[in-house]
Amino acid sequence: MKTRGMLLLCLLLAGCDQPNDNQLRLDASRQLQRTIDTSALRASCESIARGREWLTQRTLHQLQQQGCQNVLRSATETNFTHTETYHHNITVVCGGIQGKSFTSTLLTRRFIYSSDEKALVIEPMTDQDKTRFEGQKSLQQLQDEFNHQYAQYCQ
Numbered sequence: 001m002k003t004r005g006m007l008l009l010c011l012l013l014a015g016c017d018q019p020n021d022n023q024l025r026l027d028a029s030r031q032l033q034r035t036i037d038t039s040a041l042r043a044s045c046e047s048i049a050r051g052r053e054w055l056t057q058r059t060l061h062q063l064q065q066q067g068c069q070n071v072l073r074s075a076t077e078t079n080f081t082h083t084e085t086y087h088h089n090i091t092v093v094c095g096g097i098q099g100k101s102f103t104s105t106l107l108t109r110r111f112i113y114s115s116d117e118k119a120l121v122i123e124p125m126t127d128q129d130k131t132r133f134e135g136q137k138s139l140q141q142l143q144d145e146f147n148h149q150y151a152q153y154c155q
Contacts, residue, residue, distance in 0.1 A: 094154035
């Protein structure tokens with residue numbers, strides 16, 4: 001009887017180490033915040049805008065020259081539009097985000113978050129979206145890779 005109870009308890013606890021969908025979304029949210037806030041281009045745009053809400057034409061022009069119209073201004077001003085959790089050979093959270101750029105244009109992007117790798121990839125839309133590791137690839141190559149991963153893991 002004691003052995004049967006121990007076996008039953010072990011079976012019940014077997015899945016408890018796996019995060020649930022809400023925990024995965026929270027992890028994706030934290031990683032999204034880290035990804036946006038640590039972007040090198042974001043820091044460059046922030047130094048031009050200097051935290052101002054109302055931008056002069058000169059400042060707006062400088063931001064556009066740097067490509068800041070394609071950079072999310074703040075993680076706290078960026079929201080999930082939708083999320084879905086998929087369990088394949090790895091568990092991923094896929095979805096969309098929407099936020100304002102430094103020039104106040106509305107940006108909409110898809111994302112893929114891998115809980116196993118603790119990595120979040122935001123859909124590349126412009127050359128400014130390249131990281132220093134992806135500098136040699138064309139924007140089209142990055143978009144093709146993202147679309148392939150989205151089709152593979154987010155369905």
